[in-house]
Amino acid sequence: MPLLDAKSYVITSPVMCQYAFRSKDLSFEPHMVEFFQRMLNVSDATISLLKIPAGEKEASMLRESSKAIHESLTGENLHRTNLKALESISLIINGIDGCFTSDSLFRWLRLTLTLATSDALYGSQNPFRINKSLIESLWDFDAHVISFIMGIFPSFFVPKAHRGRAAVQAAFTEYFKNGYDLQPDVSPLVHSRAACYAKYGISLSDLGQLELAIVHVATANAIPTTFWTLLFIASSPTLTSLIRHELLTITKPSSGDPEREIDINIAKFSSHCPLLVSCYREVIRLGNSNIGARRVMTDTTITDGTSTYLLKAGCNVQIPSGVIHMSEETWGPNASTFDARRFLDPNLKGNMTAKEREEDRQRKKAYFPFGGGKHLCPGRNFAFAEILGLLSVLVLGFDIRALDGGLVEVPKMGRSGVAEGMVKPTGKDLEMGVRIERRRGWEDAIWGFVSEQ
Numbered sequence: 001m002p003l004l005d006a007k008s009y010v011i012t013s014p015v016m017c018q019y020a021f022r023s024k025d026l027s028f029e030p031h032m033v034e035f036f037q038r039m040l041n042v043s044d045a046t047i048s049l050l051k052i053p054a055g056e057k058e059a060s061m062l063r064e065s066s067k068a069i070h071e072s073l074t075g076e077n078l079h080r081t082n083l084k085a086l087e088s089i090s091l092i093i094n095g096i097d098g099c100f101t102s103d104s105l106f107r108w109l110r111l112t113l114t115l116a117t118s119d120a121l122y123g124s125q126n127p128f129r130i131n132k133s134l135i136e137s138l139w140d141f142d143a144h145v146i147s148f149i150m151g152i153f154p155s156f157f158v159p160k161a162h163r164g165r166a167a168v169q170a171a172f173t174e175y176f177k178n179g180y181d182l183q184p185d186v187s188p189l190v191h192s193r194a195a196c197y198a199k200y201g202i203s204l205s206d207l208g209q210l211e212l213a214i215v216h217v218a219t220a221n222a223i224p225t226t227f228w229t230l231l232f233i234a235s236s237p238t239l240t241s242l243i244r245h246e247l248l249t250i251t252k253p254s255s256g257d258p259e260r261e262i263d264i265n266i267a268k269f270s271s272h273c274p275l276l277v278s279c280y281r282e283v284i285r286l287g288n289s290n291i292g293a294r295r296v297m298t299d300t301t302i303t304d305g306t307s308t309y310l311l312k313a314g315c316n317v318q319i320p321s322g323v324i325h326m327s328e329e330t331w332g333p334n335a336s337t338f339d340a341r342r343f344l345d346p347n348l349k350g351n352m353t354a355k356e357r358e359e360d361r362q363r364k365k366a367y368f369p370f371g372g373g374k375h376l377c378p379g380r381n382f383a384f385a386e387i388l389g390l391l392s393v394l395v396l397g398f399d400i401r402a403l404d405g406g407l408v409e410v411p412k413m414g415r416s417g418v419a420e421g422m423v424k425p426t427g428k429d430l431e432m433g434v435r436i437e438r439r440r441g442w443e444d445a446i447w448g449f450v451s452e453q
């Protein structure tokens with residue numbers, strides 16, 4: 001397919017997608033450099049450090065920073081970051097006295113999760129905690145990311161988004177100037193990435209410009225995912241009741257406290273809450289239309305086992321997960337509707353034929369909302385813990401109702417825009433209010449989180 005600047009190949013065969021993600025001849029780096037240039041407006045000096053030297057497949061600074069990011073979201077680092085985000089969430093939830101009414105569920109989740117995520121990333125000097133108006137600035141920017149990528153005079157055509165970007169980047173520059181990234185309560189993700197860039201002589205101002213990318217990727221998909229999953233669960237009393245039963249198995253009173261403190265064990269979601277996890281995966285399948293982007297570095301061939309294709313050097317490759325996730329051929333005739341049980345382990349579904357089990361196996365290979373290969377989303381496990389943590393307290397401890405007290409309805413999901421991963425509610429759906437009321441029997445609960453195997 002010929003596009004504006006280069007020919008593009010669009011891959012929709014799951015087998016070839018897996019190959020494309022893993023291939024060393026297809027690179028994400030050139031796209032990353034373009035994103036940094038257009039979306040983040042970093043200086044030419046920094047861009048020259050990011051560019052891939054002739055004859056090589058990646059720039060050393062990008063390789064090192066990418067390694068730092070991926071390592072900072074595993075093992076003990078991940079564990080600590082998860083619990084910090086959930087500590088912020090519990091502070092907000094425990095502050096709900098009886099019944100709380102929100103004029104917009106999405107905006108409330110956006111505030112709650114942007115604060116929780118940024119607290120976990122940036123520690124006590126979190127710029128979003130110090131100046132909460134930056135949260136709106138971030139989302140003003142998010143609403144027009146495509147205008148920045150296209151480079152069509154954003155300062156003129158989308159001035160609010162342009163101002164939002166500048167405000168967040170200026171706050172980050174100040175953060176790095178003050179050396180706040182060196183404080184012990186800052187996540188290894190922020191600390192080690194900044195250290196890597198500083199080693200290469202990146203200016204403090206560009207450090208601030210670049211940091212916007214991190215807080216953006218950490219919130220842009222996770223928040224709409226939480227919104228849709230909560231609504232699908234809360235709109236069905238049966239599903240709510242089944243998930244509450246699952247959650248009771250990972251909930252226990254906190255030891256030795258006279259108050260009614262209740263801990264949710266986030267290490268047990270996968271083993272004890274299969275239906276909740278299935279709902280989460282299903283929402284991501286339905287709502288995520290991320291387009292994986294790669295550039296062909298040297299002529300290479302790919303095959304799906306039947307046909308072989310030549311990809312020419314210099315061309316782009318697009319992997320539209322939304323198309324693959326909605327394919328009826330793979331997901332069956334109900335591909336475009338929500339099926340809470342779709343991602344349950346076959347052993348839990350019971351009475352599956354050998355053919356159905358094989359189809360289930362093929363579906364797992366056709367599911368990549370987090371991309372793949374060496375750029376596979378490093379934040380996926382953090383997102384899992386943070387999103388399911390918030391959902392579990394809301395579902396177990398609260399009744400989520402429409403403003404008139406009736407059942408909430410799930411708005412039509414629609415498709416996400418270009419350069420948007422997870423679809424977000426718009427118009428009246430964005431303004432959809434809810435009542436969040438402590439459940440009878442749980443009025444005095446003080447919620448907390450632990451992670452114990």
Ligand code: HEM
Nearest residue numbers: 217218221222225290369370371372375376377378379383
């Ligand atoms: C439901 C939530 C999320 C979804 C659906 C998602 C999806 C993705 C996708 C599709 C990619 C591109 C991968 C590729 O091209 O192969 C990506 C990359 C990335 N994500 Fe996520 N993400 C989510 C949450 C997060 C969170 C919470 C963080 C950080 C805490 C994060 C950090 C990143 C980073 C740093 C990259 C770039 C990785 C690299 O280039 O090596 N993501 N994500």
